[in-house]
Amino acid sequence: MSNVFYQEKFQDRHNGPRAEEAQEMLAFLGVSSLDELIEQTVPSQIRLKKPLALPEALSEKGYLAKVKQLADKNKVFKSYIGQGYYDVTVPGVIQRNVLENPGWYTQYTPYQAEIAQGRLQALLNFQTAVSDLTGLEVANASLLDEATAAAEAMFMLYSARKNKAAHVFLVTPNVYPQTLDVLQTRAMPFGVEIRVADLEESNLSDDVFAAFIQYPAADGSVADFANFTAAAHAQQITICVAADLLSLTLLTPPGEWGADVVVGNSQRFGVPMGFGGPHAAFFATKDAFKRNIPGRIIGVTSDANGDYALRMALQTREQHIRRDKASSNICTAQALLAIMASFYAVYHGPQGIKNIASRINDLAKLLDQALQALGYEQTNAAYFDTLRVVVGDHVGALKGEALNNELNFFYNEGTVGISIDETTTFEDIQTIVKVFAKIKAKSLNDVDLNGLATELTSSIPEALVRTSAYLTHPVFNSYHSESEMLRYIKSLESKDLSLCHSMIPLGSCTMKLNATTEMVPLTWAHFGGLHPFAPVDQTSGYMQLINELNDWLSEITGFAKMSFQPNSGAQGEYAGLMVIRAYHESRSEGHRNICLIPASAHGTNPASASMAGLKVVVVKCDELGNIDVADLRARAEEHAANLNSLMVTYPSTHGVFEESIIEICEIIHANGGQVYMDGANMNAQVGLTSPGFIGADVCHLNLHKTFCIPHGGGGPGMGPIGVVEHLVPFLPNHEVIAVSGDEGISAVSAAPFGSASILTISYAYIAMMGEDGLTAATKTAILNANYIKARLEGHYSVLYAGANGRCAHEMILDCRGFKNAGIEVADIAKRLMDYGFHAPTVSFPVAGTLMVEPTESESKAELDRFCDALIAIRAEIAAVEAGDADQKDNVLKHAPHTAEVVTADAWNRPYSRQTAAYPLPYLKVNKFWPSVGRVNDSQGDRTLICSCPPIEEYAEA
The missing domain is CATH 3.90.1150.10 (Aspartate Aminotransferase, domain 1)
Known part of the structure; x- marks a missing residue:
């Protein structure tokens, strides 16, 4: 037959060895076929009996046509919802040269500092910007999202509390609902009480160890908490503030009025909303907490030649080293997004950032005066970007008219929240005024916007106007033309080894191809421009993609349903264990608190178990690295009355398909426990076996490993969990957008579907590979x-x-x-x-x-x-x-x-x-030069410097 009907398969581009190369490799191994090798490798008892039921693979062109149809189903209205998510303008020089550049998005976490100096510098810039803007001495190199950053702060302050009897975390009622949701989830296993009450001195009782403030508040109002903070400190109560980073160019930073920790989201610094993520959260704190701070910290040190060098500081705190005693989770970073945010600060500089913030504030003030001129009450006396307008019984009419004009507001008990952002224009203000005017049977002509624009008064009290300098380091004051910015980005990129240069052979990390076609839709406005709390009838493209991905991953894993909320592998572990916990409680067996973990397990396993309030019991491994089945049986029977779960990785962390895995699962079930499978090694399972077929009850998937989402220099990631039928009711729900039933655990991440925009990448991978391609991979x-x-x-x-x-x-x-x-x-x-x-x-x-x-x-x-x-x-x-x-x-x-x-x-x-x-x-043909000699790790830990040093120190170096 002629080749006239030949259709190129994506799998032939994804899989490295050509057919003739594969035969040479098989011959070297002494086998005649790939199937013979698989028979020697994968135990027959766990092999699937039939192929995966997945749609036929699409070509790259066919996939792009399909995903364009999905994108077009999303309605991208102007979003004024706020609540921690805002539309942005991504500078083209950053979008093209960072977000769309495999030289940045295919890097690995910078554990090998000598070939990671570029991203380390960009992350140091991020830390410096956060420290400057929050007014605190130390910042980390990002966390997953604002809500989980707040939870990390709560736990840090709880661990460091002076009064060990104190167990109450006092939370302002005026907090983002998703943050409160996640705080409730994280607090429960540790016996921390979340007490929602007004932040008044009278509520600073002896049982309170810390208080949590939203600044500006969820409704947009701004208040002075200096006296409250002083009163709290007088009673040894610490203060955590969730702040809007952009607002801190105009508002007095919390560090200056005494906050101990400031967390938040850097999304406004040039990162699209993306239906909820990924976005880099920030965490800043006082110097006294620098060795307790969660997440990664980039520190300054020197190399073997005495020259300036950077590294990840205090790595011994991390989960893979300290396990359940860790204070840093290796899966809590959003490095690529932090890098984008840092470049945004570098590109705009202090004056440019302030100009953006001032323009937002001016447009909010203009809208405020216009709405008051129409007869509306606006309740926020002081604000940065958000108005709260009383509309009473007119909510329905107003909402209808807003939707007719493709506007989304935040509606809450007879009020309308309107959050202005960087993309808002004078013409947008006119449209909003026109909508509100129509409800009053008036028109835009009844308001003199141009006249009002000349008479704007301050919306920030004098006591809260920022007077201190920020972003003073030369790095934020040198690269404001596009040519200079482009060269700066490229100068850092050239210091980093990525998949552009060579294979990255990291065991347990699966640094595989992130194909260009998989990445293309990521920056389309119809995926990037959606607010995570947008009305559901505007998000049907996303929902179809998520539902299809749910069906495909459920088929691949052998499970009943997936939850896409966990936005990292460790979050997936935690969510899975909390689902198991809720299941036991529903059966009046909440006392089950023993988690069996093999000695060979990933360090994240015991740490996640500890976070879920479980007691870890270690199971021995034999001399071949396999789980000691006799010891497992003994431990399971010993703790049968209280057995919660087993955490197991398959293939094992030692890289072996253990023959006894089905028996292992049966032992746990026979003793009343559930089996949690770590999906880190799913790349050796897809199409050959599955967690559900083996006998697991829950498994998280590292979409940033097996399913092709890039590592991005240490994040983003996605860690959705799949569960068997009896655990489906307990999958994570969400306070704002319901994604599970009434029995579902409370939220584990800020957004209903986690870092939803990057699900497009895994969707593409499965759609273009199909059953045959995935199994071949x-x-x-x-x-x-x-x-x-x-x-x-x-x-x-x-x-x-x-x-x-x-x-x-x-x-x-x-x-x-x-x-x-x-x-x-x-x-x-x-x-x-x-x-x-x-x-x-x-x-x-x-x-x-x-x-x-x-x-x-x-x-x-x-x-x-x-x-x-x-x-x-x-x-x-x-x-x-x-x-x-x-x-x-x-x-x-x-x-x-x-x-x-x-x-x-x-x-x-x-x-x-x-x-x-x-x-x-x-x-001699293709040489990658490390940019520094061997770094001095101990010096960097002894003398912790985690913001950009003064320019004089650069000169000396």
């Missing part, structure tokens, strides 16, 4: 991993394997024996940078090892290049072992080598410059 991931394993086995010891000597989609290389020659696993990680590679996962889940995951997206040529690099490094280690190279003065200990070091006039090292920079021939 899983098989190819297993092929690529086993090919690397086979190539490296003569050089490195592979720590664990399945019954037939095969690994799943990842493997662990044991580097502990090299310590005898003075070589640490970190030396190998740093030396890989000289070969142009990001290191695999270092010392997780086993200290002194490298965990390698190639994914299905990498070609045989790239796999070979990576293996050649590791084999060459092994030869360098062998030279040290043999005494041919000094244990302390060798090419590994000095790695990575910067261009400055290699081209310096002086060279007194016992190896050549050629060995340092070009150890393999391919590097």
